[in-house]
Amino acid sequence: MARRNLILATAGTSRTFCMVSLALTLGAIFNGGIISYALYGITLGQVVRYYVKSRADPRYLKSLVAVLWILDTMQQCFLTHALWYYFVVRCYGDPLGYLITVWSLNCVPVLGSLSTFAVTSFLTTVCWRLINRKSGLTLMVPVLGSLVCTLGLRKVSYLPRSWKRVP
Numbered sequence: 001m002a003r004r005n006l007i008l009a010t011a012g013t014s015r016t017f018c019m020v021s022l023a024l025t026l027g028a029i030f031n032g033g034i035i036s037y038a039l040y041g042i043t044l045g046q047v048v049r050y051y052v053k054s055r056a057d058p059r060y061l062k063s064l065v066a067v068l069w070i071l072d073t074m075q076q077c078f079l080t081h082a083l084w085y086y087f088v089v090r091c092y093g094d095p096l097g098y099l100i101t102v103w104s105l106n107c108v109p110v111l112g113s114l115s116t117f118a119v120t121s122f123l124t125t126v127c128w129r130l131i132n133r134k135s136g137l138t139l140m141v142p143v144l145g146s147l148v149c150t151l152g153l154r155k156v157s158y159l160p161r162s163w164k165r166v167p
Contacts, residue, residue, distance in 0.1 A: 033083050040076050075111040078104040
């Protein structure tokens with residue numbers, strides 16, 4: 001039982017044992033997943049209500065809502081795969097199995113960055129139209145949105161394939 005609570009963490013060539021309560025770690029991951037599923041349910045309800053009530057909206061706006069819903073659904077699917085991988089497939093009774101990252105966990109920030117970029121671009125367009133296309137200050141919003149998207153996509157390239165390499 002004591003071995004189950006040990007996770008081997010390696011830093012360079014030295015090996016150290018760290019006491020980590022797997023119950024607390026897995027409980028936090030499970031609770032985060034439950035909260036994420038609840039928020040996804042709220043999002044799904046809003047999407048359905050939007051399509052029922054807003055029949056007169058332009059096609060580009062309906063398309064944006066559909067794309068954002070698809071990105072959110074894909075993010076939930078990747079989260080479900082990661083939870084299944086860590087709880088059932090890989091780590092069944094082996095605490096060292098938690099040191100390997102799964103590909104679906106690395107895809108979640110990419111989808112979040114794409115969603116952020118799409119929403120920022122849309123809001124920039126709306127703000128630009130509201131001020132009668134006069135202010136150059138509005139051009140800062142797409143620049144910042146592009147920066148957020150780029151940093152999110154760049155972050156994925158630095159994610160480790162194994163948590164053993166994390167200092």
